[in-house]
Amino acid sequence: MSKIHENHREDVAGRANVEDTPELLAYYDDLAKLQAGALWTVANKIEPWQPKSQSVPVVWRYDDLRAHVLRSVELVTPEKAGRRVIYLNNPGRQDVSAAVGWLYAGLQVMNPGEKAGAHRHSASAVRFIMEGSGAYTVVDGHKMTLGRNDFVLTPNGTWHEHAVDPDGTPCIWQDGLDIPFVNAMEANFYEVHPNGTEPVAFPVDDMTKTWGNPGLRPSADWSKPYSPMFKYEWGPTYAALLKYAESSEGSVFDGHLLEYVNPATNGPVMPTMGASMQRLAPGLHTRAHRHTGSYLYHCAKGSGHSIIDGKRFDWSERDIFCVPSWAWHEHVNGSDSEDAVLFCLSDLPVMRALGLYREQAYAENDGYQPLV
Numbered sequence: 480m481s482k483i484h485e486n487h488r489e490d491v492a493g494r495a496n497v498e499d500t501p502e503l504l505a506y507y508d509d510l511a512k513l514q515a516g517a518l519w520t521v522a523n524k525i526e527p528w529q530p531k532s533q534s535v536p537v538v539w540r541y542d543d544l545r546a547h548v549l550r551s552v553e554l555v556t557p558e559k560a561g562r563r564v565i566y567l568n569n570p571g572r573q574d575v576s577a578a579v580g581w582l583y584a585g586l587q588v589m590n591p592g593e594k595a596g597a598h599r600h601s602a603s604a605v606r607f608i609m610e611g612s613g614a615y616t617v618v619d620g621h622k623m624t625l626g627r628n629d630f631v632l633t634p635n636g637t638w639h640e641h642a643v644d645p646d647g648t649p650c651i652w653q654d655g656l657d658i659p660f661v662n663a664m665e666a667n668f669y670e671v672h673p674n675g676t677e678p679v680a681f682p683v684d685d686m687t688k689t690w691g692n693p694g695l696r697p698s699a700d701w702s703k704p705y706s707p708m709f710k711y712e713w714g715p716t717y718a719a720l721l722k723y724a725e726s727s728e729g730s731v732f733d734g735h736l737l738e739y740v741n742p743a744t745n746g747p748v749m750p751t752m753g754a755s756m757q758r759l760a761p762g763l764h765t766r767a768h769r770h771t772g773s774y775l776y777h778c779a780k781g782s783g784h785s786i787i788d789g790k791r792f793d794w795s796e797r798d799i800f801c802v803p804s805w806a807w808h809e810h811v812n813g814s815d816s817e818d819a820v821l822f823c824l825s826d827l828p829v830m831r832a833l834g835l836y837r838e839q840a841y842a843e844n845d846g847y848q849p850l851v
């Protein structure tokens with residue numbers, strides 16, 4: 480048996496291996512009546528040799544979902560629905576409404592002239608803009624216009640509302656929230672704004688203009704635990720990827736990958752969720768690796784496929800797919816002329832902050848997984 484695919488045996492010293500007897504079964508019943516149990520009956524399950532994700536790899540194709548997302552506009556109003564969103568429901572995580580691991584994701588749609596009222600919650604949110612024009616969001620009084628492939632933050636506890644200008648077009652964006660995580664921590668509060676809306680208190684897009692100048696830090700103070708810049712625009716992000724690609728080989732596992740950072744600290748944009756944008760050069764086939772953390776990819780440009788735990792998943796622009804914790808994965812840009820760009824939302828900041836991050840390269844077969 481190969482090292483990587485080794486089946487971990489349970490009948491080794493130090494692992495629970497107690498056979499049931501009538502006496503033991505009666506004993507377990509007695510313990511259960513007292514809301515207690517014998518560790519050795521659950522030890523191998525609660526202490527696996529390695530992470531066992533309940534999430535399964537999935538690709539959500541935009542071609543399949545888009546018409547259904549637009550149909551919701553005729554079926555419910557944002558006023559009635561609160562948020563008009565079709566969420567991504569991983570077959571292994573339906574009990575917690577997660578797209579992967581402890582991450583929630585959905586596609587939110589708004590028509591011109593519509594508004595979704597202000598609220599706030601302990602969960603943090605991000606938006607990744609997919610299509611349409613005239614959308615804006617207001618987060619703690621900062622109004623931001625939303626353009627294609629822009630990445631926008633709504634950190635925990637901030638008031639936020641969304642709208643589309645009357646002269647805009649129907650807008651769809653991906654929401655990503657740490658709702659399942661915050662619920663797992665049993666720490667989620669939710670509040671509707673008493674006035675239903677909150678005033679715009681700053682010049683439009685002020686945070687990006689103040690903090691979004693590469694290599695230049697303003698003298699402004701910022702001590703909150705999240706980024707002082709709530710919008711990262713596509714234009715400079717893609718330009719940065721191209722410059723990076725001109726000057727460096729990039730990673731064998733990820734091509735040219737840039738993490739979005741809090742410009743005041745260079746740390747992650749929020750304590751619970753982070754994001755990156757990566758460029759796969761034409762024809763690139765990255766090597767396989769695996770790491771802890773849950774990852775939700777969104778193809779921002781181009782097309783290709785990923786091999787996740789030996790299975791091939793094809794994706795093109797606007798498709799979303801997930802890589803569960805500790806799943807082997809490698810990415811392929813099948814085009815020899817166009818680059819492919821992947822946005823990725825993850826809980827990497829949690830993994831790193833809590834000392835739970837671990838990574839392994841696929842050592843066999845020159846670093847590429849055989850298809851199963």
Ligand code: GTQ
Binds near residue numbers: 604
């Ligand atoms: O826009 O505030 O998809 O609170 C789920 C929960 C979006 C939002 C979602 C939310 C929001």
